[in-house]
Amino acid sequence: MKIGLFIPCYVDVVYPQVGVAAYKILKHLGLDVDYPLNQTCCGQPMANAGFENQATPLAEKFEENFKSFDYVVAPSVSCTAFIKLNYPRLLKGRHQCTTSDKIMDIVEFLHDVVKIDQRLGTFPHKVSLHNSCHGVRELGLSSPSEENVPKFNKIKDLLELVDGIQVFEPERPDECCGFGGMFAIEETAISAQMGRDKVERHIQTGAEYVTGPDCSCLMHMAGVAKKEGLNIEFKHVVEILAAGL
Template structure:
């Protein structure tokens, strides 16, 4: 199987090791990974801030770059959700858009839903807290939101739980927002920081050594708050954990 790797802006500019880890995980599972160098931002920051006219050409460019691939994979729930759930406003009826929307996946859902990964031969002997980012949880269905009366599940948690030695800690509020929200963290700094500190306190109370998730943006927000008060927590994207555990 061949996939095209989409690398979100935060990953590209600040945490490129997450993209490298994504490639390693996919290649160890026998997937051929290609990186279209013409790719740019998906347009989510502009669209979320209300600048639809600025997001539209980025959506069209995304389709031009990735429209020829059966599968597009990204280590970001929010960017994948932008393509799958919010590109209609820009690309509805465009040739190839339906194929692009159906074939674009966040890394963990690609592993569970497409590759049908049943067992990960790896070891990660740490206590890990899973932060379920809002876009992945509620727009991609990576887990079961607490407000819905349905059986509990987590695609990310399932993958992590199959690593030897790992202990996924139980949070008191497992699907609460971290407070980042893109420009929300700038426009409502005080509220954003309070929400982030609440999430950190929950992970600490549960005994987590490492906090992981599917979105670098959320992890950056929490990491910044933790470092400023020198709290004993490490923050690793799920791709980094899977790559390290299966090395």
């Protein structure tokens, strides 16, 4: 299978090490992965702000860049969910849409398609697991607490393949951290308080690190922790999976 690696703009600019780790682990597993150099934003920020007319040309460009791949893999649940759920509507009547069926978050791809059963790297630390809202409720990476379904967590399954790690989940494991893209800008006080509450619950697990599948959530909580002088660090899940490989 031929895999196209999509690195969202905020990962590329602010957290490039996450993109490198995603590529590293896919190559380590012997997969045929390519990174199209002319890729750009998926259009989520524009659409979330109400400017879908500006998002649509970016969706068309994304489709052209990635239509030849069997899978499109991204280390970002929010961008993945936006493409999967919104591209068919944005491109309807304008452009054939194939990527909405091919796009997968890297956790989902490694867990459900590759089905990793080998030991990965080493990360001898206590880690608190953050379940981002898009991952829980739009991509099915873990079981939503509001639904009466058997509990599962694909992120935790992958982390347990890493030697030396201890994985914990906070109280209210899938409660929002308060970022929510435009929400953090339009409702600053509420967003900040939700972030403080969430970081405190992660700290109460005794963890040294918080990890999750989306840099935007981690960025929000890291900002709260830095401002409040809280002693906890943040790493994207692929950074931990690739550690020591």
